[in-house]
Amino acid sequence: xxxxxxxxxxxxxxxxxxxxxxxxxxxxxxxxxxxxxxxxxxxxxxxxxxxxxxxxxxxxxxxxxxxxxxxxxxxxxxxxxxxxxxxxxxxxxxxxxxxxxxxxxxxxxxxxxxxxxxxxxxxxxxxxxxxxxxxxxxxxxxxxxxxxxxxxxxxxxxxxxxxxxxxxxxxxxxxxxxxxxxxxxxxxxxxxxxxxxxxxxxxxxxxxxxxxxxxxxxxxxxxxxxxxxxxxxxxxxxxxxxxxxxxxxxxxxxxxxxxxxxxxxxxxxxxxxxxxxxxxxxxxxxxxxxxxxxxxxxxxxxxxxxxxxxxxxxxxxxxxxxxxxxxxxxxxxxxxxxxxxxxxxxxxxxxxxxxxxxxxxxxxxxxxxxxxxxxxxxxxxxxxxxxxxxxxxxxxxxxxxxxxxxxxxxxxxxxxxxxxxxxxxxxxxxxxxxxxxxxxxxxxxxxxxxxxxxxxxxxxxxxxxxxxxxxxxxxxxxxxxxxxxxxxxxxxxxxxxxxxxxxxxxxxxxxxxxxxxxxxxxxxxxxxxxxxxxxxxxxxxxxxxxxxxxxxxxxxxxxxxxxxxxxxxxxxxxxxxxxxxxxxxxxxxxxxxxxxxxxxxxxxx
Amino acid sequence: xxxxxxxxxxxxxxxxxxxxxxxxxxxxxxxxxxxxxxxxxxxxxxxxxxxxxxxxxxxxxxxxxxxxxxxxxxxxxxxxxxxxxxxxxxxxxxxxxxxxxxxxxxxxxxxxxxxxxxxxxxxxxxxxxxxxxxxxxxxxxxxxxxxxxxxxxxxxxxxxxxxxx
Amino acid sequence: xxxxxxxxxxxxxxxxxxxxxxxxxxxxxxxxxxxxxxxxxxxxxxxxxxxxxxxxxxxxxxxxxxxxxxxxxxxxxxxxxxxxxxxxxxxxxxxxxxxx
Numbered sequence: 072x073x074x075x076x077x078x079x080x081x082x083x084x085x086x087x088x089x090x091x092x093x094x095x096x097x098x099x100x101x102x103x104x105x106x107x108x109x110x111x112x113x114x115x116x117x118x119x120x121x122x123x124x125x126x127x128x129x130x131x132x133x134x135x136x137x138x139x140x141x142x143x144x145x146x147x148x149x150x151x152x153x154x155x156x157x158x159x160x161x162x163x164x165x166x167x168x169x170x171x172x173x174x175x176x177x178x179x180x181x182x183x184x185x186x187x188x189x190x191x192x193x194x195x196x197x198x199x200x201x202x203x204x205x206x207x208x209x210x211x212x213x214x215x216x217x218x219x220x221x222x223x224x225x226x227x228x229x230x231x232x233x234x235x236x237x238x239x240x241x242x243x244x245x246x247x248x249x250x251x252x253x254x255x256x257x258x259x260x261x262x263x264x265x266x267x268x269x270x271x272x273x274x275x276x277x278x279x280x281x282x283x284x285x286x287x288x289x290x291x292x293x294x295x296x297x298x299x300x301x302x303x304x305x306x307x308x309x310x311x312x313x314x315x316x317x318x319x320x321x322x323x324x325x326x327x328x329x330x331x332x333x334x335x336x337x338x339x340x341x342x343x344x345x346x347x348x349x350x351x352x353x354x355x356x357x358x359x360x361x362x363x364x365x366x367x368x369x370x371x372x373x374x375x376x377x378x379x380x381x382x383x384x385x386x387x388x389x390x391x392x393x394x395x396x397x398x399x400x401x402x403x404x405x406x407x408x409x410x411x412x413x414x415x416x417x418x419x420x421x422x423x424x425x426x427x428x429x430x431x432x433x434x435x436x437x438x439x440x441x442x443x444x445x446x447x448x449x450x451x452x453x454x455x456x457x458x459x460x461x462x463x464x465x466x467x468x469x470x471x472x473x474x475x476x477x478x479x480x481x482x483x484x485x486x487x488x489x490x491x492x493x494x495x496x497x498x499x500x501x502x503x504x505x506x507x508x509x510x511x512x513x514x515x516x517x518x519x520x521x522x523x524x525x526x527x528x529x530x531x532x533x534x535x536x537x538x539x540x541x542x543x544x545x546x547x548x549x550x551x552x553x554x555x556x557x558x559x560x561x562x563x564x565x566x567x568x569x570x571x572x573x574x575x576x577x578x579x580x581x582x583x584x585x586x587x588x589x590x591x592x593x594x595x596x597x598x599x600x601x602x603x604x605x606x607x608x609x610x611x612x613x614x615x616x617x618x619x620x621x622x623x624x625x626x627x628x629x630x631x632x633x634x635x636x637x638x639x640x641x642x643x644x645x646x647x648x649x650x651x652x653x654x655x656x657x658x659x660x661x662x663x664x665x666x667x668x669x670x671x672x673x674x675x676x
Numbered sequence: 677x678x679x680x681x682x683x684x685x686x687x688x689x690x691x692x693x694x695x696x697x698x699x700x701x702x703x704x705x706x707x708x709x710x711x712x713x714x715x716x717x718x719x720x721x722x723x724x725x726x727x728x729x730x731x732x733x734x735x736x737x738x739x740x741x742x743x744x745x746x747x748x749x750x751x752x753x754x755x756x757x758x759x760x761x762x763x764x765x766x767x768x769x770x771x772x773x774x775x776x777x778x779x780x781x782x783x784x785x786x787x788x789x790x791x792x793x794x795x796x797x798x799x800x801x802x803x804x805x806x807x808x809x810x811x812x813x814x815x816x817x818x819x820x821x822x823x824x825x826x827x828x829x830x831x832x833x834x835x836x837x838x839x840x841x
Numbered sequence: 842x843x844x845x846x847x848x849x850x851x852x853x854x855x856x857x858x859x860x861x862x863x864x865x866x867x868x869x870x871x872x873x874x875x876x877x878x879x880x881x882x883x884x885x886x887x888x889x890x891x892x893x894x895x896x897x898x899x900x901x902x903x904x905x906x907x908x909x910x911x912x913x914x915x916x917x918x919x920x921x922x923x924x925x926x927x928x929x930x931x932x933x934x935x936x937x938x939x940x941x
Contacts, residue, residue, distance in 0.1 A: 647941050649941075650939070650940060650941025651937065651940060651941075652936075652937030652938060652939040652940025652941070653933070653934065653937055653940075654933055654936070655768075655863070655864055655865075655872075655933065658863060658864060659771065659772075659775060659864055662775050662779065662860065662864070663775065666775070666778055666779065666782060669782060670782060673782075673786060681844070685844060685847055689847070689851050692851060692855060693851070693854055693855065693858065696855055696858040696859070696878050697858060699858075699862065699874055699875070699878060700858055700859075700861055700862030700865065700866065700871075700875060700878075705868060705870060705871060708871055708874055709870075709874065712874050712877060712878070715855075715878065715881065716877075716881065719881050719884070719885060722848060722851070722885055722888075723885075723888055725844065725848075726844075726845070726848060726888050726889060726891075726892050727892060728888050728891070728892075728900050728903075730900070731888060731900050731903055731904065734904060734907060735884075735907065738907055738908075738911055739877075739881075739907065739911075742911060743877065743910075743911060743914050746914060746915060746918055747870065747873075747874065747914075747918065749918075750870055750918040750921055750922060751870055753922055753925070754870065754921060754922060754925040754931050768864075768865065769865050771864070772860075772861050772864035772865035773861060773865075775860060775861075775864060776857045776858065776860045776861035776864070777857070779856065779857045779860050780853060780854055780856075780857035783853035783856065783857070784850060784853050784854075787846070787849050787850055787853060788850075792843070792845060792846055792849075792893060794843055794845055794892070794893055795895070798892075798895040799895065801891070801895075801896070801897050801900055805897045806897050806900055806901060806904070808897075809897040809898070809901045810901065814901055817905060821905060821908055821909075824908075824909070824912060825908065825912055828912035828913075828915055828916050829915070831916050831919070832915045832916050832918075832919035833919075835916065835919040835920055835922075835923050836919035836922045836923055838926075
């Protein structure tokens with residue numbers, strides 16, 4: 072098998088599975104068969120991605136012309152494999168496979184046809200994500216970006232009988248669409264400025280020399296798309312609500328892959344951001360602010376999945392900030408490690424939810440006694456996320472802190488996050504797995520089967536060891552990978568331990584306090600101000616504009632049309648009166664015409 | 677032209693035009709038909725004046741004889757079917773008069789401006805000459821005309837026939 | 842003015858009177874009679890010109906015209922009778938079915 076076929080197989084296998092399950096009714100109705108096909112395709116796709124990994128030193132591009140106008144090729148479709156896409160393909164494939172295997176156990180009490188639907192969307196999502204990673208040009212990136220958004224909508228709304236699920240799916244779709252408008256305008260700007268959508272071509276153009284003006288426009292617009300998909304402030308509001316979907320979906324899309332797509336977009340277009348310091352600063356501060364903001368919100372949630380959602384939002388902010396500070400290595404590596412331990416955390420939480428039939432932390436407690444494995448896995452995830460050495464999170468967090476050494480404001484915000492993150496994760500762990508059970512179902516939890524434990528085990532191992540891949544990763548993406556053991560690094564670890572310690576002090580008792588902050592602060596932290604602002608904008612800005620435009624359309628544009636029609640009708644009615652039906656009137660007209668003609672002929676010209 | 681000729685022509689013209697006016701202005705339909713008969717006969721006289729003797733004879737035979745008879749029959753039949761008094765009267769005479777006067781003005785104007793030279797000594801065209809023309813130069817229209825007359829006859833029969841109950 | 846010109850003028854006036862009748866009369870048969878007047882005027886014209894040019898052509902065509910007019914009147918009167926039978930009237934003012 073040559074590398075080209077391998078690269079092609081990576082997205083094609085899942086979409087074939089999706090088509091098979093989705094379009095062939097007899098397969099779609101059988102949940103077990105659908106799951107088997109989907110998992111097989113995902114596994115095969117992952118094998119191809121792994122097989123390609125050694126070839127990152129020899130990048131290649133496969134392209135076909137797509138849109139041709141007047142002999143010029145406007146856009147192409149194809150695959151681009153390089154050191155940047157290689158690791159991402161493997162990560163996406165791994166997490167997707169683990170999640171699909173886990174789903175078999177998690178959704179075991181769903182209907183057979185429902186599971187068929189689920190695996191169709193899962194395979195379709197895998198295709199969209201891998202296609203996105205392999206896209207060589209902005210237009211194809213955009214298409215797959217939208218496909219990813221669609222799959223997110225479909226999967227969040229999986230429990231479609233629940234109205235909250237439907238609303239959450241729609242909200243996710245709308246908010247990501249809002250950012251994607253910026254992306255779309257960016258496509259136009261890219262064409263105007265560089266006459267091409269192809270990333271390699273644009274990079275080469277910039278290497279030759281910077282643009283005279285407007286170099287900030289394209290990265291700024293692309294960042295709009297990034298901000299919406301990767302849930303940066305103020306477009307983060309969809310992510311907590313997206314937890315309505317099944318937990319494996321949350322693990323895959325809203326922890327590891329879909330939200331990471333935005334960061335990946337930043338990584339693959341980083342040459343644009345390097346050329347524009349203003350936009351990079353914006354990116355940096357948006358990321359840092361989001362990190363702290365989300366961390367505060369995560370500390371006050373009662374729903375375990377919402378804690379994890381805000382945590383994801385916060386960690387994405389760290390990745391974005393790192394790239395904004397100029398370190399693609401830090402941001403990308405954190406994306407990798409975060410994918411593994413966050414997915415692990417979600418799956419472990421899902422395991423607990425499955426046992427207790429509730430997301431609410433207030434109804435959990437002491438689960439660690441009945442669910443040893445799940446508890447251990449969750450703990451591993453917490454430690455990785457906190458950045459405790461030698462787990463992977465330590466390495467990536469250290470890189471991020473190092474990249475911010477020259478940005479004091481952002482550094483302070485990130486350090487605050489470094490303190491809060493272990494605190495709220497520790498709180499979640501302690502409230503769920505330690506102490507006394509606070510409800511009947513929590514008293515007698517059952518451990519999950521191996522279909523669910525297996526993937527968690529794999530992810531836990533990856534969360535522990537993936538830090539050591541730092542150097543080979545650095546070689547692949549052609550960026551320097553050094554660890555400085557500066558004072559900042561030690562400070563980071565110290566803050567992590569302090570955060571965990573605080574959590575233990577506040578929530579580690581047999582009957583712990585659920586919320587340790589004063590009620591006023593809690594209210595403020597839980598407020599949905601951003602959501603309310605969106606509503607105001609919608610009602611008072613958008614609707615007003617729409618009313619104005621609609622008035623113009625109805626009375627002026629339509630009015631002209633109606634006027635023409637009315638005039639025609641009036642003229643017709645007037646002319647009608649010449650048709651009297653009286654034959655002699657017609658003869659009269661005939662004679663008049665004849666007279667006129669003859670007179671003109673005789674005395675005219 | 678001699679004074680007698682002028683007088684003769686004027687009388688003829690008066691009869692023709694007077695009869696025509698009678699046809700169009702008479703309130704009684706039968707009177708209109710009779711005025712028309714007068715016009716047709718006087719026209720025959722005009723033809724005679726123009727040295728078209730055969731035509732004058734044909735005019736009297738066909739028109740004054742045939743058409744008038746036909747018209748009288750039609751008037752009687754239609755008045756019986758109508759069941760009411762024979763319609764008279766006209767509508768919108770104003771505009772009709774205007775158009776008619778305009779036509780007259782146009783035609784007369786053109787006529788009076790044209791120079792017409794009439795050669796003096798022309799052979800008189802008699803019936804033999806007409807007959808010869810029918811059979812030599814105009815034989816085709818002649819034949820077609822006979823077909824047309826048959827067609828007209830059949831048409832009239834078909835149209836006016838009473839529906840079988 | 843020669844007698845030919847005189848006859849032409851006569852024909853023109855006769856034609857105009859026919860036009861007047863055509864446009865004015867309401868009775869169908871009266872309209873047919875007016876058309877007869879117009880046809881006659883044309884015939885006079887033809888014969889007059891035959892006198893101008895010599896030859897039989899004008900008179901031959903006048904004969905044709907007479908024959909045609911007779912045929913036309915026959916069919917026309919048949920139509921009038923039909924109309925009288927169906928609509929119980931021969932007033933053309935009543936026949937406005939083509940009114941728009």
